[in-house]
Amino acid sequence: xxxxxxxxxxxxxxxxxxxxxxxxxxxxxxxxxxxxxxxxxxxxxxxxxxxxxxxxxxxxxxxxxxxxxxxxxxxxxxxxxxxxxxxxxxxxxxxxxxxxxxxxxxxxxxxxxxxxxxxxxxxxxxxxxxxxxxxxxxxxxxxxxxxxxxxxxxxxxxxxxxxxxxxxxxxxxxxxxxxxxxxxxxxxxxxxxxxxxxx
Numbered sequence: 784x785x786x787x788x789x790x791x792x793x794x795x796x797x798x799x800x801x802x803x804x805x806x807x808x809x810x811x812x813x814x815x816x817x818x819x820x821x822x823x824x825x826x827x828x829x830x831x832x833x834x835x836x837x838x839x840x841x842x843x844x845x846x847x848x849x850x851x852x853x854x855x856x857x858x859x860x861x862x863x864x865x866x867x868x869x870x871x872x873x874x875x876x877x878x879x880x881x882x883x884x885x886x887x888x889x890x891x892x893x894x895x896x897x898x899x900x901x902x903x904x905x906x907x908x909x910x911x912x913x914x915x916x917x918x919x920x921x922x923x924x925x926x927x928x929x930x931x932x933x934x935x936x937x938x939x940x941x942x943x944x945x946x947x948x949x950x951x952x953x954x955x956x957x958x959x960x961x962x963x964x965x966x967x968x969x970x971x972x973x974x975x976x977x978x979x980x981x982x
Contacts, residue, residue: 785821788908796825800833815862822866822893828920831868834911837860842873855864863891863897871897876912888914896920899913917976939982946975 788795802814804873821829839853840860845864847870849856863870868891876888887913888896896919903913950971 785825785967787825791921793982794825794827795918796821796827796829798829798831800831800835801857802833802837803916804836804838806836806855807856811858815858815900818868820869828918829868830918832889832914834887835889836887838882840886841868842849842886854889866893868893869895869897871900871916872914874902876914877910879910883916888912890914892918933976933980933981933982938969938976940979943975943979946978947971950975 784800785796785798788797797815800814800817806814815951821831837853837856837859839849839851839856841848841850847860849860862868871890871892872886872888874886875884876886878884890900897916898919899915899917901915903915905911906913948951951968
């Protein structure tokens with residue numbers, strides 16, 4: 784599942800994934816294609832999270848090390864490296880009575896913005912930890928996006944015209960000085976807009 788969150792003109796993408804432990808080669812390939820596609824086509828911070836079921840990868844060192852001959856795990860690690868993605872989970876997340884504990888649940892980001900990961904108790908009869916984390920993403924604000932803007936559709940243009948006309952007959956302005964006259968025109972219009980065009 785892929786969702787897009789829009790924040791102040793910036794898109795943040797969250798991709799929640801599940802890879803079956805019995806996933807075949809075709810499914811493994813499609814998973815990697817999806818990661819490649821999202822990383823290439825979705826512009827903005829990206830988070831891939833979920834149960835990836837790669838017990839053959841040891842994440843304790845922060846880099847990820849394939850611990851046994853598993854082509855799917857090696858291909859997955861190669862995909863993360865080629866896309867410059869960072870995996871943040873470094874503790875065990877799955878405790879099955881019959882298996883050795885492992886890190887199957889991952890949080891992967893397109894940049895170093897994941898913080899404060901908490902490994903909480905499983906829900907119900909699940910054997911997977913609940914992962915709670917913070918995203919320190921500062922949206923890119925476009926210039927002036929938080930500023931009040933003039934609402935030109937409801938301006939009082941009759942009063943604006945009268946005001947501008949009255950100010951153009953100002954005797955204190957030297958109309959022979961082009962720079963001074965240009966500055967005068969600009970300041971009159973700006974002042975008129977401030978007075979007669981609401982925000």
